Amino acid sequence: MNIKQRIENLSKELLRHQYLYYIKAEPEISDKEYDRLFDELVALEKKYPEYAFKNSPTKRVGSDLDNVFAEKKHEIPVLSLDKEYTLQGLTKWVKKIISNSERELSFVVEEKIDGASIVLYYKNGVLDSALTRGNGMFGNDVTENIRTIKQIPLITEEKSDFAVRGEIFINKSDFLKYNKSFENKYSNPRNLAAGSLRNLKSSVVAKIPLNFLAYEGFFKNQFCNNHILILLKLKHMGFCINKNIAFFSSNVKDISVVPNEFPEIIKGKIKDISAYIEGKIKGRNKLDYEIDGLVVKINEIDIRENLGHTSHHPRWEIAFKFDSPIAQTVLKNIVIQVGRNGRVTPVAILEPVKIAGSVVSRATLHNQEYIEILELGPGDLVSISKRGDIIPAVEEVIEKSYENPAVYKFQENCPFCGSRLIKQGAHHFCKNKKCPERMKRSLIHFVSKDQMDIDTLGEKTIKFLFERGFVKIIPDIYKFNYDLLLKEEGFKEKRVDNIKKSIDKSKSRPFKKVLAALGFDGLGTSVASELIKNGFNSIDKIIEIASKGEKEEFSKIEGFGTITAELLIEHFTDNKNLELIRELKKWELNFKEKIESETLKIKPFENQIWAITGSFKNFKPRSKAAEKIEQRGGKVNNTISSKTTHLLTGSLSGSKLERARNLNVKIVNEKEFLDMLNLSL
Ligand SMILES: [Zn+2]
Structure with a gap:
C-alpha cells in the first residue's frame, strides 16, 4: 500500500x-x-x-497557530427567531398558523439551548467550513476550532453537499469543573462556549468540554417532507440530536411519521402543547445544560417554504422564551480580592436582592475590562442575573449614579501590601510573593475541603493564626505547637485536640490532593490526576523531568498543552517551591501515589460474568470498571450471552441493554455498582 x-x-x-x-x-x-x-x-x-x-x-x-476568522457568506438563510414570552401568545401563534393552512399540520418542539449557534457546511460529505451566525448574512469562519469538537463528524457517508445548523454548548457540571481549574474565571457556560469559538488557538479549544447538538439539516436533494425524518437522517449520519423533543399533530395517523428509532420523542395532540411547555418550564433546572426557552417549529418542509420569512425571522417557527432570572439593585461598592497567585478580582457589593429564590449580595466583576465594558461605578442601578443558577452576574447598568457617574477605576497598588499592580492579559496581578493576602489565601487553599480537608482550620482560624504570626507558610501548619493556643481566648482543650487530629488525618490524603493543595498556578486536581495516570506517580519523578526541562514529557499528556507543560517546569524548578516540598516531606505527606492492591483477598464477584455498556462518570475509560470487577474475582466479557450474569450500564447504553433484558441478566447502574464496590471492600 x-x-x-x-x-x-x-x-x-x-x-x-x-x-x-x-x-x-x-x-x-x-x-x-x-x-x-x-x-x-x-x-x-x-x-x-x-x-x-x-x-x-x-x-x-487543535493547533498552536493563531486562527484568523475570515468573514464568509452564508449559503443558507440564518435568521434569528421571533419570540413569545407568554403561553397565551404562543397558543395564539399556533392557532393562527393552523387556521391559515389548508392542510393539517404537525409541530415539533425542541429545547432552545443557551449556547452558541453554528452552521456547518459539508462538501461531498466532508466538513468544509463552520461559520458563526454573524449578522445572518455573513459569519466568521471558525472551522479550525470546530474540528476539535469530537461530536462533530468530519466525514459522513452522505456523499453530497449539505448544511447543518446546531448549538455548541457546555454542560453545567463540566463547566463547574472546568471553571474551577481556572479559579472561576468564566461567568457562565454560554459565555465560555461562545468565547471558545473565537479562541485564537484551536489547541486551547480542544481542551474545553464543548458539546454539539444538531437541530436543522439542509440537503440539496430533498428526500423527505418532514423535519423529524431529517433529524433521523442526521442521527444516522453520526450527528448528535437532542433526545428531548416533542411531536404534536391533530391527526393521529400523522404520529406514525415519528419512526421507532426515536423512542424518546414525546408524542401528542396539538392541544397538548401548552401542558408540555408548562412541564418543561418546571423541569428546566434539572437538565445538565442551560435552556433559555423552547422552539416550536412546523414539521412539514413544504409548508415552511410556502410561509417563508420576514426580513428578520422565519414565519414557520417561534421561540418561547422563559422568564430570565434577572433583578434590579444598586451597586454599593466594588472591592478587590487578591488570590493566592496574585490575581486581582473586583467584586461587586450589592444592595441585597432576591433572584431565583436566593438572596444575592455579591457578584464577581472578573477584571477591569469587564467593568469598563459595563461602564460600571458605585451608586449605579444595575440588573443582576443568575443564569442557570450558577454565579450571579452584573448584566448591565440601568441608570448611572447621579452623584457619581464616573466609571470605577482600579487602584494602582495592592490594597493589602501596597505593591504596584501589574496588568497581564485581561487581569491585574499583585506580584509580591510576600503579600500577606496572597500568603493567607494559599493557606486557606491548602486546608480547604477539596485539598487537604483540614476542616478545623476554617478561614477565620487561619486568619487568626496568620495574624498572630503562628502560621505564616504552609509547613507551619504541621510545625506549629498547637498547645500554645490553649492560652488564647476561644481555644479550649477539645478544640485544640480536634485541630491536631484533623492535621494528622490530612497526612493520609492521597498524592493528587497534596499536589493540588500546593496551590501552583494551573495545577488543580484534574491536572494532578492526569499527571499520576500518565506515570508521574511520585513528586520525585515530576521534579526529575522538570529539572531536565523535558517539556514534551508533559505536553504529550492528553489535555495538556505547551502552556501547562511550561508552567509545570517553572513550578518544579523554582527553588522556593522545591524548598516547600522538602519541608512538607518531613511531615510525611503523601508524595507518592499508593497503588491499590492488584487483587483483593476476598472475591465477592467470583463466578460472575459481567458485560459493560455505555459511558461512566467514575470510570473513564471504562476498562477501569472492568479492572474493579476482575480484582474482585469476576470475569468481564464484551458480548452478552446466556452465561452473562450482570450488565453494568452507563449513560448512552445501547443495544446491549435490550439484549440483557431479554436474557434476564441483572442490570446494574453506575450508582449501584459503586455501592457494590464499597460493600465488598
Ligand atoms: Zn499584594
Whole structure:
C-alpha cells in the first residue's frame, strides 16, 4: 500500500473509532490500540504533510497557530427567531398558523439551548467550513476550532453537499469543573462556549468540554417532507440530536411519521402543547445544560417554504422564551480580592436582592475590562442575573449614579501590601510573593475541603493564626505547637485536640490532593490526576523531568498543552517551591501515589460474568470498571450471552441493554455498582 493510501485509510479508521467512542459510547478497540493508530498517523502526516487530510482526526487536538476568522457568506438563510414570552401568545401563534393552512399540520418542539449557534457546511460529505451566525448574512469562519469538537463528524457517508445548523454548548457540571481549574474565571457556560469559538488557538479549544447538538439539516436533494425524518437522517449520519423533543399533530395517523428509532420523542395532540411547555418550564433546572426557552417549529418542509420569512425571522417557527432570572439593585461598592497567585478580582457589593429564590449580595466583576465594558461605578442601578443558577452576574447598568457617574477605576497598588499592580492579559496581578493576602489565601487553599480537608482550620482560624504570626507558610501548619493556643481566648482543650487530629488525618490524603493543595498556578486536581495516570506517580519523578526541562514529557499528556507543560517546569524548578516540598516531606505527606492492591483477598464477584455498556462518570475509560470487577474475582466479557450474569450500564447504553433484558441478566447502574464496590471492600 502506498503512503497516501495508508494515510487515508488510517484517517477514516480513526474517525470511525472516534464516532464509536464519543457518540455511540461503544468502542471496538482498546484505548491503547487507538493511540497506536493515532501516533502512526501523526508520524506519517509529519513526514508527508502533502498527503495529510484536511479533516484528519489529528485535527481534533487543535493547533498552536493563531486562527484568523475570515468573514464568509452564508449559503443558507440564518435568521434569528421571533419570540413569545407568554403561553397565551404562543397558543395564539399556533392557532393562527393552523387556521391559515389548508392542510393539517404537525409541530415539533425542541429545547432552545443557551449556547452558541453554528452552521456547518459539508462538501461531498466532508466538513468544509463552520461559520458563526454573524449578522445572518455573513459569519466568521471558525472551522479550525470546530474540528476539535469530537461530536462533530468530519466525514459522513452522505456523499453530497449539505448544511447543518446546531448549538455548541457546555454542560453545567463540566463547566463547574472546568471553571474551577481556572479559579472561576468564566461567568457562565454560554459565555465560555461562545468565547471558545473565537479562541485564537484551536489547541486551547480542544481542551474545553464543548458539546454539539444538531437541530436543522439542509440537503440539496430533498428526500423527505418532514423535519423529524431529517433529524433521523442526521442521527444516522453520526450527528448528535437532542433526545428531548416533542411531536404534536391533530391527526393521529400523522404520529406514525415519528419512526421507532426515536423512542424518546414525546408524542401528542396539538392541544397538548401548552401542558408540555408548562412541564418543561418546571423541569428546566434539572437538565445538565442551560435552556433559555423552547422552539416550536412546523414539521412539514413544504409548508415552511410556502410561509417563508420576514426580513428578520422565519414565519414557520417561534421561540418561547422563559422568564430570565434577572433583578434590579444598586451597586454599593466594588472591592478587590487578591488570590493566592496574585490575581486581582473586583467584586461587586450589592444592595441585597432576591433572584431565583436566593438572596444575592455579591457578584464577581472578573477584571477591569469587564467593568469598563459595563461602564460600571458605585451608586449605579444595575440588573443582576443568575443564569442557570450558577454565579450571579452584573448584566448591565440601568441608570448611572447621579452623584457619581464616573466609571470605577482600579487602584494602582495592592490594597493589602501596597505593591504596584501589574496588568497581564485581561487581569491585574499583585506580584509580591510576600503579600500577606496572597500568603493567607494559599493557606486557606491548602486546608480547604477539596485539598487537604483540614476542616478545623476554617478561614477565620487561619486568619487568626496568620495574624498572630503562628502560621505564616504552609509547613507551619504541621510545625506549629498547637498547645500554645490553649492560652488564647476561644481555644479550649477539645478544640485544640480536634485541630491536631484533623492535621494528622490530612497526612493520609492521597498524592493528587497534596499536589493540588500546593496551590501552583494551573495545577488543580484534574491536572494532578492526569499527571499520576500518565506515570508521574511520585513528586520525585515530576521534579526529575522538570529539572531536565523535558517539556514534551508533559505536553504529550492528553489535555495538556505547551502552556501547562511550561508552567509545570517553572513550578518544579523554582527553588522556593522545591524548598516547600522538602519541608512538607518531613511531615510525611503523601508524595507518592499508593497503588491499590492488584487483587483483593476476598472475591465477592467470583463466578460472575459481567458485560459493560455505555459511558461512566467514575470510570473513564471504562476498562477501569472492568479492572474493579476482575480484582474482585469476576470475569468481564464484551458480548452478552446466556452465561452473562450482570450488565453494568452507563449513560448512552445501547443495544446491549435490550439484549440483557431479554436474557434476564441483572442490570446494574453506575450508582449501584459503586455501592457494590464499597460493600465488598
Ligand atoms: Zn499584594
